[in-house]
Amino acid sequence: MSEVVLINPFEVPDDKVDALLVGWERAAAFMREQPGFRSTALHRALTAEARFAFVNVAGWATPQHFADALKRMPALTDPEIRFYPGLYRVVREVG
């Protein structure tokens, strides 16, 4: 269970929301077939004031599994959509 979590916050202009959703669907369809994939969930902000309109949270078996998948992943290349992916581990948990 050396599970790692990819957290990827997206800055998305209003007129790029559809592009983000299409790109996410494409990436998720690819990722789900890769070794070590566990899950992925796209979170959408409830209000327009959120700094990041979307955040993707995905589980992978190991950092290497994710790195291998990323090399082959179809990229989201719209320059107006900015994102800040990182790999994380849970270090504190309640509930």
Next chain:
Amino acid sequence: MSEVVLINPFEVPDDKVDALLVGWERAAAFMREQPGFRSTALHRALTAEARFAFVNVAGWATPQHFADALKRMPALTDPEIRFYPGLYRVVREVG
């Protein structure tokens, strides 16, 4: 199950990591006693290159429950620790 998710990415200088952990413990101890609290998990980046060294992900019953709790929460007030909290709902999910 109108569950909402608080996602809070933190920018934390290396010498403020301990302050962040202490602040998180204090906030979590408070939040777990509040109505509508579901869970909270502090994620720490695996590498120093991550834009956000920590990301907190917490579940709440409704946006109102979280708003009510936030009003009473002990705040993290170190000006060198920046954070970008937002409330989210899962809109796409695989796995």
